[in-house]
Amino acid sequence: MGIKERKELEKSEMRGLILKTAMNLFLDKGFENITIRNIAEKIEYSPATIYLYFKNKDEILHTLRREGFEKLYEHQKTSLKLDDPLKRLHKHGEAYIQFALENPEYYDLMFMMRGPVKERQDINNCDIGLKSYELLKTNVEECMEAEVFPRANIDVVAFSLWSYVHGIASLIIRDRGYMFPLEKINYIVEEALNFMLVSNNKKKWDLNNK
Amino acid sequence: MGIKERKELEKSEMRGLILKTAMNLFLDKGFENITIRNIAEKIEYSPATIYLYFKNKDEILHTLRREGFEKLYEHQKTSLKLDDPLKRLHKHGEAYIQFALENPEYYDLMFMMRGPVKERQDINNCDIGLKSYELLKTNVEECMEAEVFPRANIDVVAFSLWSYVHGIASLIIRDRGYMFPLEKINYIVEEALNFMLVSNNKKKWDLNNK
Amino acid sequence: MGIKERKELEKSEMRGLILKTAMNLFLDKGFENITIRNIAEKIEYSPATIYLYFKNKDEILHTLRREGFEKLYEHQKTSLKLDDPLKRLHKHGEAYIQFALENPEYYDLMFMMRGPVKERQDINNCDIGLKSYELLKTNVEECMEAEVFPRANIDVVAFSLWSYVHGIASLIIRDRGYMFPLEKINYIVEEALNFMLVSNNKKKWDLNNK
Amino acid sequence: MGIKERKELEKSEMRGLILKTAMNLFLDKGFENITIRNIAEKIEYSPATIYLYFKNKDEILHTLRREGFEKLYEHQKTSLKLDDPLKRLHKHGEAYIQFALENPEYYDLMFMMRGPVKERQDINNCDIGLKSYELLKTNVEECMEAEVFPRANIDVVAFSLWSYVHGIASLIIRDRGYMFPLEKINYIVEEALNFMLVSNNKKKWDLNNK
DNA sequence: CATGAATGAGAGTTCATTCAT
DNA sequence: GATGAATGAACTCTCATTCAT
Numbered sequence: 001m002g003i004k005e006r007k008e009l010e011k012s013e014m015r016g017l018i019l020k021t022a023m024n025l026f027l028d029k030g031f032e033n034i035t036i037r038n039i040a041e042k043i044e045y046s047p048a049t050i051y052l053y054f055k056n057k058d059e060i061l062h063t064l065r066r067e068g069f070e071k072l073y074e075h076q077k078t079s080l081k082l083d084d085p086l087k088r089l090h091k092h093g094e095a096y097i098q099f100a101l102e103n104p105e106y107y108d109l110m111f112m113m114r115g116p117v118k119e120r121q122d123i124n125n126c127d128i129g130l131k132s133y134e135l136l137k138t139n140v141e142e143c144m145e146a147e148v149f150p151r152a153n154i155d156v157v158a159f160s161l162w163s164y165v166h167g168i169a170s171l172i173i174r175d176r177g178y179m180f181p182l183e184k185i186n187y188i189v190e191e192a193l194n195f196m197l198v199s200n201n202k203k204k205w206d207l208n209n210k
Numbered sequence: 211m212g213i214k215e216r217k218e219l220e221k222s223e224m225r226g227l228i229l230k231t232a233m234n235l236f237l238d239k240g241f242e243n244i245t246i247r248n249i250a251e252k253i254e255y256s257p258a259t260i261y262l263y264f265k266n267k268d269e270i271l272h273t274l275r276r277e278g279f280e281k282l283y284e285h286q287k288t289s290l291k292l293d294d295p296l297k298r299l300h301k302h303g304e305a306y307i308q309f310a311l312e313n314p315e316y317y318d319l320m321f322m323m324r325g326p327v328k329e330r331q332d333i334n335n336c337d338i339g340l341k342s343y344e345l346l347k348t349n350v351e352e353c354m355e356a357e358v359f360p361r362a363n364i365d366v367v368a369f370s371l372w373s374y375v376h377g378i379a380s381l382i383i384r385d386r387g388y389m390f391p392l393e394k395i396n397y398i399v400e401e402a403l404n405f406m407l408v409s410n411n412k413k414k415w416d417l418n419n420k
Numbered sequence: 421m422g423i424k425e426r427k428e429l430e431k432s433e434m435r436g437l438i439l440k441t442a443m444n445l446f447l448d449k450g451f452e453n454i455t456i457r458n459i460a461e462k463i464e465y466s467p468a469t470i471y472l473y474f475k476n477k478d479e480i481l482h483t484l485r486r487e488g489f490e491k492l493y494e495h496q497k498t499s500l501k502l503d504d505p506l507k508r509l510h511k512h513g514e515a516y517i518q519f520a521l522e523n524p525e526y527y528d529l530m531f532m533m534r535g536p537v538k539e540r541q542d543i544n545n546c547d548i549g550l551k552s553y554e555l556l557k558t559n560v561e562e563c564m565e566a567e568v569f570p571r572a573n574i575d576v577v578a579f580s581l582w583s584y585v586h587g588i589a590s591l592i593i594r595d596r597g598y599m600f601p602l603e604k605i606n607y608i609v610e611e612a613l614n615f616m617l618v619s620n621n622k623k624k625w626d627l628n629n630k
Numbered sequence: 631m632g633i634k635e636r637k638e639l640e641k642s643e644m645r646g647l648i649l650k651t652a653m654n655l656f657l658d659k660g661f662e663n664i665t666i667r668n669i670a671e672k673i674e675y676s677p678a679t680i681y682l683y684f685k686n687k688d689e690i691l692h693t694l695r696r697e698g699f700e701k702l703y704e705h706q707k708t709s710l711k712l713d714d715p716l717k718r719l720h721k722h723g724e725a726y727i728q729f730a731l732e733n734p735e736y737y738d739l740m741f742m743m744r745g746p747v748k749e750r751q752d753i754n755n756c757d758i759g760l761k762s763y764e765l766l767k768t769n770v771e772e773c774m775e776a777e778v779f780p781r782a783n784i785d786v787v788a789f790s791l792w793s794y795v796h797g798i799a800s801l802i803i804r805d806r807g808y809m810f811p812l813e814k815i816n817y818i819v820e821e822a823l824n825f826m827l828v829s830n831n832k833k834k835w836d837l838n839n840k
Numbered sequence: 841c842a843t844g845a846a847t848g849a850g851a852g853t854t855c856a857t858t859c860a861t
Numbered sequence: 862g863a864t865g866a867a868t869g870a871a872c873t874c875t876c877a878t879t880c881a882t
Contacts, residue, residue: 030324032242032324035875035876035877036876036877036878037875037876037877045842045843046842046843046844047843047876047877047878048842048843048844048845048878048879048880049841049842049843051877051878051879052841052842056877056878057877057878111381111384111386112322112380112384113384114240114384130389133389152405153398153401155390155394155398156398156401156402156405157405159378159381159387159390159398159402160374160378160402160405160406162377162381163374163377163378163381163402164370164373164374164377164406165377166377166380166381167372167373167374167375167376167377167378167380168369168370168373168377170322170376170377170380171321171369171372171373171376174321174322174323174324176321177369179340179343180365180369184365188365188366188369191363191366191370192366192369192370192373195362195366195367195370221865224866245850245851245852246851246852246853247850247851247852255867255868256867256868256869257852257853257868258853258854258855258867258868258869258870259866259867259868261852261853261854262865262866262867266852266853267852267853431844434845450744452662455871455872455873456872456873456874457871457872457873465846465847466846466847466848467847467873467874468846468847468848468874468875468876469845469846469847471873471874471875472844472845472846476873476874477873477874528744531801531804531806532742532800532804533804534660534662534804550809553809572825573821575810575814575818576818576821576822576825577825579798579801579807579810579818579822580794580798580821580822580825580826582797582801583794583797583798583801583822584790584793584794584797584826585797586797586800586801587792587793587794587795587796587797587798587800588789588790588793588797590742590796590797590800591741591789591792591793591796594741594742594743594744596741596796597789599760599763600785600789604785608783608785608786608789611783611786611790612786612789612790612793615782615786615787615790616790616794616826665854665855665856666855666856666857667854667855667856675863675864676863676864676865677855677856677857677864678857678858678859678863678864678865678866679862679863679864681856681857681858682862682863686856686857687856687857842882843880843881843882844880844881844882845879845880845881845882846878846879846880847876847877847878847879848876848877848878848879849875849876849877850874850875850876851873851874851875851876852872852873852874853871853872853873854870854871854872855868855869855870855871855872856868856869856870856871857867857868857869858866858867858868859864859865859866859867860864860865860866861863861864861865861866
């Protein structure tokens with residue numbers, strides 16, 4: 001029914017509003033400091049209203065996580081346009097870090113927060129997360145096939161590369177790069193990304209594969 | 211006096227007990243969820259007692275962080291024994307990851323937790339943390355001097371290497387490696403460490419420096 | 421809307437209930453000994469409920485103080501009806517003492533409690549308190565103009581008269597008149613008030629101004 | 631026994647030390663903010679030690695009150711030297727206010743604090759307080775006898791005069807004279823005291839008794 | 841659909857007081 | 862006589878959540 005659908009739509013619009021608002025607040029103050037009341041006040045509804053759209057606070061976080069994984073996946077796909085596998089891989093990493101630093105709260109929720117991945121059982125919930133990982137693996141595999149990359153266990157290589165970009169992103173997000181002057185951080189992050197993924201690797205693989 | 215010293219010892223033992231208990235609880239539930247009351251219950255004392263040994267909750271966290279940095283620094287120094295700079299660097303990373311995975315609560319507190327590094331101003335408090343970083347930089351520098359490593363901005367390289375091991379450690383600690391079967395994780399971590407630091411690098415630098 | 425207004429009314433009724441209850445408890449036990457819990461228990465609500473109506477404990481005290489100053493001011497104005505300046509002044513003092521003895525909790529809060537007047541800076545908050553003082557000064561001035569009173573520094577005279585009635589009220593409220601049998605206290609207070617303000621003064625000024 | 635007496639003496643010295651220290655702290659921070667621990671720290675003993683000399687916190691306050699009454703009585707007696715009854719009475723009031731403003735915490739404890747005079751029953755404890763009151767009454771009586779003062783109910787007059795000086799002292803101590811610039815307060819207090827007790831009264835009585 | 845009103849549970853912290861040593 | 866160690870009972874205040882309307 002049309003009416004029913006409209007209701008559904010409105011319902012999902014309201015959910016969207018709540019999620020967006022929550023995220024903005026998280027960005028400002030970090031999520032441990034955000035309360036349901038804060039969100040309610042911002043959208044000018046009562047706290048009780050939130051519970052009409054979400055079972056509880058956890059469901060909000062959970063939904064935002066999913067959203068994050070979808071956003072990341074979309075963002076990552078931009079790298080697919082590139083033909084050269086190694087360039088593609090580099091773009092892949094660059095896009096990952098860009099996403100993390102531009103959406104630190106999403107990133108936090110997705111990869112840094114404790115607990116939401118309970119007991120390894122809700123892997124199903126994270127299939128979108130897995131899709132991103134598969135994208136990376138495919139890319140790594142293609143590099144190997146194109147012989148711009150020595151053969152090795154794909155999971156090992158994929159996990160290594162992931163660890164690398166995650167390390168960079170999460171140290172920055174948690175401000176553990178405080179030993180560098182603020183204005184140098186961008187430079188360091190960029191160079192760090194290049195350090196292993198471009199200049200050296202290119203030569204390295206070239207040479208290795210002679 | 212012996213008696214006085216014994217008292218002192220007991221006092222510090224109690225502090226130790228509190229810290230240890232706090233740490234265990236952190237492991238289970240994460241910091242943000244630990245309360246003074248929890249700790250008190252676990253050691254079967256009253257909450258007020260905690261305040262005889264620590265000024266407040268923050269002091270507990272702070273002390274644990276310092277402890278962590280000291281432990282890590284000691285642990286890292288084991289790598290110094292090795293003469294070969296590249297092997298030393300590898301050992302360095304290995305030790306780092308080992309520390310992180312064997313002391314995930316400490317590691318979390320030190321490098322993953324939100325907020326403890328307030329406003330970049332208490333860098334002074336973290337000089338032990340900096341000492342560890344300096345150790346890494348020295349090692350990187352020596353690699354460059356020994357020409358097993360191409361010259362580059364030392365901070366960039368050090369941060370890169372740190373990011374790498376931090377990425378590995380923190381993904382594992384937060385259980386983001388759930389796509390691998392549990393029994394394979396150790397293998398993957400080890401290989402990942404080797405991936406960029408030994409086999410490849412060695413060849414790479416050798417070739418590069420021809 | 422009627423409904424909206426009724427809600428508003430209820431809200432303000434609840435505030436009123438809290439304030440009234442707080443006041444009663446103050447009477448019994450003194451402010452420093454009253455807790456939010458006490459109040460909550462008395463009105464059979466949870467402590468958290470209090471915070472729906474008042475930001476914190478301070479706001480309750482503050483509101484009660486304002487209320488007190490308003491009540492006093494209203495009460496004082498009754499004296500304005502009298503034409504004769506000296507009689508008016510006498511009525512003024514009488515009303516002041518009456519207010520104090522009939523509302524000892526308010527009086528305590530307003531003039532006897534430690535601390536609420538912080539740092540001399542929130543004079544602005546106390547403008548109602550000042551209004552009462554101004555009323556007194558005007559009255560004194562008019563007495564002087566009517567020549568039933570010798571000219572003198574108005575502040576000195578006003579402060580003197582205020583001190584006098586405050587002294588009477590506060591000694592009684594703190595039960596420092598325990599050397600008099602209870603049944604005589606009213607008589608003594610009344611006579612004390614007359615002592616300097618009427619019989620003597622009248623004659624005194626008459627004679628002085630011959 | 632000598633030893634016993636020495637013990638006694640030491641005991642009373644310790645009590646004295648505690649009382650003195652408590653009083654100093656009270657002066658600094660107001661007594662609601664002073665804890666047994668504070669006192670203990672200041673005298674460099676343990677809190678438990680305090681309880682060897684005083685049953686509880688209340689006993690300390692109580693003792694200080696007694697001390698205060700004794701001090702006041704001594705202080706008041708200085709006025710006795712004056713022969714002229716009216717001058718003596720004036721000196722009496724002056725000394726009272728001086729005591730109050732120089733020892734505000736004693737004064738607070740003695741005349742402004744809630745509660746310590748429980749149920750009118752411990753009048754016996756306050757006989758020293760009464761002695762001061764008797765001193766005043768005697769003085770008033772002598773004024774009447776010397777005919778510098780019209781005959782009236784002595785209690786009424788004594789209470790009036792007491793109220794007056796108490797009013798001045800307690801308003802100042804509780805900083806309710808905030809409407810006057812700080813530098814003028816001393817002047818106002820002095821003049822207020824004169825206002826009813828000297829210049830005017832003198833003339834007044836002179837005239838009255840013609 | 842929306843919410844005003846309410847709260848249980850719990851947070852960190854403080855303090856007078858006790859008691860075995 | 863002195864105290865180190867401990868605590869029970871409070872405190873103020875916050876928050877996710879519920880439910881009758």
